[in-house]
Amino acid sequence: MTNNQSYGGADHIEALLALADDHLILGHRLSEWCGHAPMLEEDLSLPNMALDLLGQARNLFAHVANLENCGKSEDDLAYLRSDREYKNCLMVERPNGDFAHTMLRQLYFAAFMQPYWQAMEDSTDDTLRALAGKAEKEMSYHIRHAGEWVVRLGDGTEESAHRMVNAVVALHPYTDELFEISAPLQNCIEHGLLPDPTPIRAPWQAMIEDIFSQAYLTIPDVPFPQEGGRHGRHTEDFGHLLSELQYMQRAYPGMAW
Amino acid sequence: MYSQGLIGADSETEESEEFLAAFQARIDREEKIEPNDPMPQGYRKTLVRQIGQHAHSEIVGMLPEGNWITRAPTLRRKIALLAKVQDEGGHGLYLYCAAETLGVSREQMTEELLSGKAKYSSIFNYPTPSWADIGAIGWLVDGAAIMNQVPLCRCSFGPYARAMVRVCKEESFHQRQGYELMMTLTEGTDAQREMAQDALNRWWWPSLMMFGPHDSESSNSDQSMLWKIKRFSNDELRQKFVDATVPQAERIGLTVPDPDLKWNPEKNDGEGGYDFGAIDWDEFWRVVKGGGPMNRDRIAARTKAWEDGAWVREAALAHAEKRKQRMQAAKVAAE
Ligand SMILES: [Fe+2]
Ligand SMILES: [Fe+2]
Numbered sequence: 001m002t003n004n005q006s007y008g009g010a011d012h013i014e015a016l017l018a019l020a021d022d023h024l025i026l027g028h029r030l031s032e033w034c035g036h037a038p039m040l041e042e043d044l045s046l047p048n049m050a051l052d053l054l055g056q057a058r059n060l061f062a063h064v065a066n067l068e069n070c071g072k073s074e075d076d077l078a079y080l081r082s083d084r085e086y087k088n089c090l091m092v093e094r095p096n097g098d099f100a101h102t103m104l105r106q107l108y109f110a111a112f113m114q115p116y117w118q119a120m121e122d123s124t125d126d127t128l129r130a131l132a133g134k135a136e137k138e139m140s141y142h143i144r145h146a147g148e149w150v151v152r153l154g155d156g157t158e159e160s161a162h163r164m165v166n167a168v169v170a171l172h173p174y175t176d177e178l179f180e181i182s183a184p185l186q187n188c189i190e191h192g193l194l195p196d197p198t199p200i201r202a203p204w205q206a207m208i209e210d211i212f213s214q215a216y217l218t219i220p221d222v223p224f225p226q227e228g229g230r231h232g233r234h235t236e237d238f239g240h241l242l243s244e245l246q247y248m249q250r251a252y253p254g255m256a257w
Numbered sequence: 258m259y260s261q262g263l264i265g266a267d268s269e270t271e272e273s274e275e276f277l278a279a280f281q282a283r284i285d286r287e288e289k290i291e292p293n294d295p296m297p298q299g300y301r302k303t304l305v306r307q308i309g310q311h312a313h314s315e316i317v318g319m320l321p322e323g324n325w326i327t328r329a330p331t332l333r334r335k336i337a338l339l340a341k342v343q344d345e346g347g348h349g350l351y352l353y354c355a356a357e358t359l360g361v362s363r364e365q366m367t368e369e370l371l372s373g374k375a376k377y378s379s380i381f382n383y384p385t386p387s388w389a390d391i392g393a394i395g396w397l398v399d400g401a402a403i404m405n406q407v408p409l410c411r412c413s414f415g416p417y418a419r420a421m422v423r424v425c426k427e428e429s430f431h432q433r434q435g436y437e438l439m440m441t442l443t444e445g446t447d448a449q450r451e452m453a454q455d456a457l458n459r460w461w462w463p464s465l466m467m468f469g470p471h472d473s474e475s476s477n478s479d480q481s482m483l484w485k486i487k488r489f490s491n492d493e494l495r496q497k498f499v500d501a502t503v504p505q506a507e508r509i510g511l512t513v514p515d516p517d518l519k520w521n522p523e524k525n526d527g528e529g530g531y532d533f534g535a536i537d538w539d540e541f542w543r544v545v546k547g548g549g550p551m552n553r554d555r556i557a558a559r560t561k562a563w564e565d566g567a568w569v570r571e572a573a574l575a576h577a578e579k580r581k582q583r584m585q586a587a588k589v590a591a592e
Binding site: 037043047057151169 | 336571
């Protein structure tokens with residue numbers, strides 16, 4: 001960890017952790033639906049998407065553990081940091097809310113991650129390059145699945161349309177943070193380790209607009225975007241999520257499971 | 258996961274002697290009965306009831322294990338548990354589809370579950386207070402399910418038999434995974450070993466109850482055996498389970514909570530088997546009749562999911578209808 005400038009340096013690790021945390025936390029949130037979905041098909045699809053994200057999280061934490069090479073395991077990283085040390089964006093930690101919230105959050109995230117993983121195919125980080133192909137395909141499926149639901153609910157009944165509008169109002173303020181470039185990320189972009197999210201913004205917006213137009217939704221003005229996750233400043237709900245996630249590791253420290 | 262020895266089936270039937278004899282002859286020739294084949298009313302009713310109970314068991318069975326998904330101790334375990342619970346949902350889906358071939362809708366079956374008219378395996382009315390319960394369920398409950406379901410792969414009703422082939426493969430994976438989880442605990446610290454033993458203590462007897470009442474008490478077994486819906490009696494399957502499971506417990510240093518458990522070389526026609534203590538049938542019937550620790554909570558959770566999801570299902574239908582109308586309108590406009 002002596003070289004802060006490039007491969008394996010502190011910034012590389014910090015930026016990878018943010019990416020890993022996004023996947024872990026959103027996977028965790030989706031997994032909360034398992035057994036409680038609106039229909040049996042969704043009791044299969046929601047865990048499917050959660051499994052994709054948790055699998056990617058695991059790969060990313062293992063990569064970081066490898067780079068750090070200081071005896072920490074993927075689970076030490078995933079389970080044993082303090083809240084301020086998690087660097088996920090705020091959107092992924094938002095509570096599931098109703099099915100409209102969950103599907104919209106999934107669409108926002110996947111519509112960002114699909115092109116982002118695609119861009120990682122040109123990374124100078126071999127591990128990321130190796131992970132990118134599969135992850136990108138998974139994200140395409142999430143876009144399709146969540147996008148179809150956003151359209152169905154937006155153009156369904158009066159109630160579902162109303163719920164969909166509420167979800168957009170509640171979640172859109174968290175989308176800016178997807179494109180935030182933290183100092184560690186900036187350094188990684190300069191070294192070709194991670195892609196620049198900036199060029200993804202216009203296609204992301206176009207995709208959301210296209211889906212929204214079929215769902216009779218409009219992108220709201222957001223005078224005050226919400227951010228802070230990349231600096232470890234989280235919402236109140238996050239502590240509760242961690243108290244479940246970390247329960248076993250905290251209650252029975254140092255054991256093998 | 259599995260429907261315990263069918264509860265409350267009504268296999269009465271009103272067909273002519275000739276029809277029943279011809280049907281029985283097909284069964285005796287080991288022909289598979291398919292959904293559009295003629296079949297006695299009693300056969301159909303028994304299967305609808307049994308497959309429905311089995312499907313409901315898979316779905317309700319997602320809840321006790323689902324209770325630990327957000328608290329699983331490692332990423333590997335979290336992923337494995339989530340995938341396992343998802344598999345159970347998949348089993349529920351194949352089974353509802355198999356039941357639907359007999360002319361009963363999934364919606365109807367769901368309503369019967371929520372109203373309490375349809376039963377599900379009582380094992381899921383026990384709580385999962387500790388992480389070790391995840392191991393115990395995989396090892397014992399999926400293990401008992403396999404004992405019951407392997408013979409169902411040869412069930413006379415084709416769609417049920419075929420669904421079971423696929424389900425059994427996954428159940429045996431679940432069983433190995435659960436046992437491996439228990440083994441990891443027993444190789445760990447004292448706290449982990451205690452946790453594992455406590456889980457075995459709580460799940461052992463309810464697992465034996467999964468096979469249903471004794472043969473002497475089980476009213477509908479005979480007809481099910483004749484129709485080859487069932488191939489082994491409740492007591493035969495229970496014995497097989499005990500004989501397979503006791504050595505597994507010993508291998509990982511756990512004690513089966515039965516002071517009367519004893520190897521008997523005479524059992525199973527001289528091959529040997531375990532004698533075991535008396536099952537508490539009062540507890541069995543109490544849980545079947547709704548008095549278990551979690552009966553109300555399980556149905557409340559399923560009811561909440563169903564009711565909270567109503568607007569989603571309605572919206573999906575409304576949207577499909579709108580699309581259909583738009584397509585028809587576009588077709589008319591094009592003509
Ligand atoms: Fe199952
Ligand atoms: Fe299973």
